[in-house]
Amino acid sequence: MPVLPANKSATVNILDVEIDNLTREELLQRLATDGGVVVTPNVDHLMKLQHDQEFRDVYEAVDFRVCDSKILMYAAQFLGTPICDKISGSDLLPWFCDYNRDNPDVKIYMLGAAPGVAKLAQQKINARIGREIVVAAHSPSFGFEKNPEECKAIIERIQASSANVLVVGVGAPKQEKWIVKHRHALTNIKTFLAVGAAIDFEAEHKPRSPEFVTELGLEWLYRTLSEPKRLWKRYLIEDMPFFGLVFQQWLAARNDRRKSA
Numbered sequence: 001m002p003v004l005p006a007n008k009s010a011t012v013n014i015l016d017v018e019i020d021n022l023t024r025e026e027l028l029q030r031l032a033t034d035g036g037v038v039v040t041p042n043v044d045h046l047m048k049l050q051h052d053q054e055f056r057d058v059y060e061a062v063d064f065r066v067c068d069s070k071i072l073m074y075a076a077q078f079l080g081t082p083i084c085d086k087i088s089g090s091d092l093l094p095w096f097c098d099y100n101r102d103n104p105d106v107k108i109y110m111l112g113a114a115p116g117v118a119k120l121a122q123q124k125i126n127a128r129i130g131r132e133i134v135v136a137a138h139s140p141s142f143g144f145e146k147n148p149e150e151c152k153a154i155i156e157r158i159q160a161s162s163a164n165v166l167v168v169g170v171g172a173p174k175q176e177k178w179i180v181k182h183r184h185a186l187t188n189i190k191t192f193l194a195v196g197a198a199i200d201f202e203a204e205h206k207p208r209s210p211e212f213v214t215e216l217g218l219e220w221l222y223r224t225l226s227e228p229k230r231l232w233k234r235y236l237i238e239d240m241p242f243f244g245l246v247f248q249q250w251l252a253a254r255n256d257r258r259k260s261a
Contacts, residue, residue: 035190036063070217089195112169
């Protein structure tokens with residue numbers, strides 16, 4: 001478990017996005033008590049939030065924004081406001097299942113991944129946990145979020161299930177926007193987790209980076225090399241301005257401190 005700083009702040013601001021400074025245990029305990037919508041900001045999210053107002057409105061509407069990225073942890077440290085734990089969507093799903101292993105009241109519906117992959121992830125998770133914690137899984141069609149009839153059918157499927165947790169892994173910002181748009185129609189769901197590629201990883205459909213690569217903050221490089229056609233532009237072009245923007249935030253904070261001194 002992470003070592004917590006004595007003066008841990010409740011939230012950390014990076015590029016005008018408030019990130020909840022929670023440990024994994026704190027998050028899991030709060031979800032067990034209250035439920036809520038969880039998103040996992042990373043560098044790509046923060047860059048999209050700079051120009052996507054709808055995505056920013058979604059971020060304002062969710063209950064938990066937890067740090068997905070070692071690079072964000074480095075940035076927070078540089079800004080003088082450390083983040084105490086990295087809680088990526090890829091880790092959150094297995095942690096959540098392990099935490100609720102012996103709680104038969106927790107039942108998950110998984111939505112995402114390519115045809116057949118979500119069902120495979122369901123089988124593997126249930127075998128590992130030792131019970132039917134994932135009660136149903138569905139892989140939507142590409143572009144389903146723009147099809148009202150398909151969305152209606154998906155909502156009916158979820159409502160007809162015994163699930164009270166919805167795990168959505170269809171990529172950002174699609175998954176976050178879909179959850180916030182439809183959460184109020186899903187009256188049986190207490191907890192919503194937006195988890196990106198976690199369903200693919202649980203099904204072993206896509207490889208996760210080795211732990212030491214993730215700890216160095218180089219998971220983005222591993223994923224780019226694994227899926228270059230899909231990810232090179234995101235990581236090597238769209239997300240690179242992040243570092244300059246963080247430096248600008250640091251300079252602004254330093255100037256403000258000098259003025260108030």
